[in-house]
Amino acid sequence: MNSIFDYVLFHFQRLYHLPSPLEISYGLDGRSRVQVTRTTSTFFERQQAKPVQTVWKEWHGSNLTLFFDESPDQPWFTQTEQGHVVVHYDLVASAFYLLSGWQEFYGPERDSFGRYPYKASQQARHRFITKPLVNYYLDILREAVALAYGQEILPRSWNGKPFATCLTHDVDFCQSAWKVAGKPALKKGNLGVFLKLAQQKLRGQDAWFNLPQVERELKQLHAKGTFFFLPEAAPYEGHPNADYDVSAPEIQNEIKRLAAAGHEIGLHGSHGTGTNARKLQAERAKLPANVKGNRFHYLRFDPVKTPALLAELNLLYDSTLGFPEHYGFRNSYCHPFRLFNFRERQMLPVWEVPLNLMDVTLHHPYYLQLPSAEVMPAVTPMLEEIIRFGGVFTLLWHNENFSDYGLEEGKSIFQEITRFLQNRQTCFLTAGEVIGLTE
Ligand SMILES: [Zn+2]
Known part of the structure; x- marks a missing residue:
């Protein structure tokens, strides 16, 4: 299971300017400044393709799907008297599941080109293909770290630009516009288009x-x-x-x-x-x-x-x-x-x-x-x-x-x-x- 945490942490560290060293534990160890709840599910050992339960929970107006938590009733995270921040959801497992492509490796579905089909995916099933859920999970972690360290955590920029x-x-x-585009044009009776494409081709300058x-x-x-x-x-x-x-x-x-x-x-x-x-x-x-x-x-x-x-x-x-x-x-x-x-x-x-x-x-x-x-x-x-x-x-x-x-x-x-x-x-x-x- 550590490889799961390492994988998610590696990507988290590339998104933000985080405190160094960053004290974060996967599982509630009672002493790290940030502690993330770890699922008791044996999903990753059993190598199933699809999680059996999903819950939805709101984060700044967006409804997020979680795959390894049982209920959405607790707050995302809370701070203890010692100042530790406990994240009450297994964001690491959900992030790993989606980012690594787990469903594609363990799922049997393929199309005629051997590709994993969109319709088999959790993204299609739960309609979040245009929502980068892993970024949302890591945004929650960022806020947990910000609270624990009492400082703002800024994203990295792209040569000073935001994205x-x-x-x-x-x-x-x-080299085949004359054929691929020209022949259907000819069939539709558009001789002019065909001739233009054919002439370009003959001059050694196909339209493509x-x-x-x-x-x-x-x-x-x-x-x-x-x-x-x-x-x-x-x-x-x-x-x-x-x-x-x-x-x-x-x-x-x-x-x-x-x-x-x-x-x-x-x-x-x-x-x-x-x-x-x-x-x-x-x-x-x-x-x-x-x-x-x-x-x-x-x-x-x-x-x-x-x-x-x-x-x-x-x-x-x-x-x-x-x-x-x-x-x-x-x-x-x-x-x-x-x-x-x-x-x-x-x-x-x-x-x-x-x-x-x-x-x-x-x-x-x-x-x-x-x-x-x-x-x-x-x-x-x-x-x-x-x-x-x-x-x-x-x-x-x-x-x-x-x-x-x-x-x-x-x-x-x-x-x-x-x-x-x-x-x-x-x-x-x-x-x-x-x-x-x-x-
Ligand atoms: Zn291609």
Whole structure:
């Protein structure tokens, strides 16, 4: 059970400027300045996927779900005559359960891509996908520490700014707008669109060969992006990978130009690499040697095998963990966190930069299908949570959705979201920079 406490404490210490040394015990030891009640449940020994009981309790106007407490009747914490502060709820167990991804490792549910489905999650069941519950739990702990030490506990900032934004771009398509967007246009009788796309292609400038366009958008925001390149072009079990060869000179030129301009280059592990370390390593070898992060194509993260595989490859970070079906907080946390190895019961060195919103989620027929005017109202409450807790917002916007032949109004939705963030004084960072400021 100590690994549980250590894991939660590690993340708590990275959120706030805490007193040092921090005297906090897991379990009521009668002497530590802060003591957190520890559940008597044997849930974690029995390795069940889902907690059997949940209670709800209010914290500053928000109703929070707790998984390891029996009733919400006591105050969150009280102070003893000796000045010790006793937290009456097992916030550590609930935080560990959500942050570590316990439900995904021990739950049997998978979709046809081997992914843990949103609908199986506690986030879907109790409707808190857009509420970073772990941040709330740690906020309660922060107030308990503040009371015990008689001092204000401030959050860490992002280069002096209140929260961070990580703009990321998975590069799946560079060369097939003429085909993927052009052919349906032709079928609809729109010969003009088809001809325009075909001509661009023949000139060697497919409408999706548009990374300079993405760069221009970033430049207006004074932001550097993180571009994940997909080094596999062959389809896998009938599913497409890249429409380009990453070793082709025109793609290598793009990678070099982006890197020289200060953008970050990452690996976009192809289908199947989430469970195949050798293949992922071979793909990584096709990219510049300083690549330190990965995001899997189709967000194919295998909850059982992938964490250890990323550690085996010595990657600094992954940025796959968001549900494709819904924007929000898959691990109920709006900051980077370290992945957990359940077999060894220990924290891994690999960081996760959780993915909060992917363009595909908004429009794909299997997902939300939100009209563009409804996107901002839908995602604003999630953004407000990130701002409230000084977290990181990670956005995935594919390059094709900046063109006129991707997501309808894709570029203007991107601009609307990023303008909102800019007005709220965000600090734009690449994924590697986010980790650099968190470690
Ligand atoms: Zn992809």
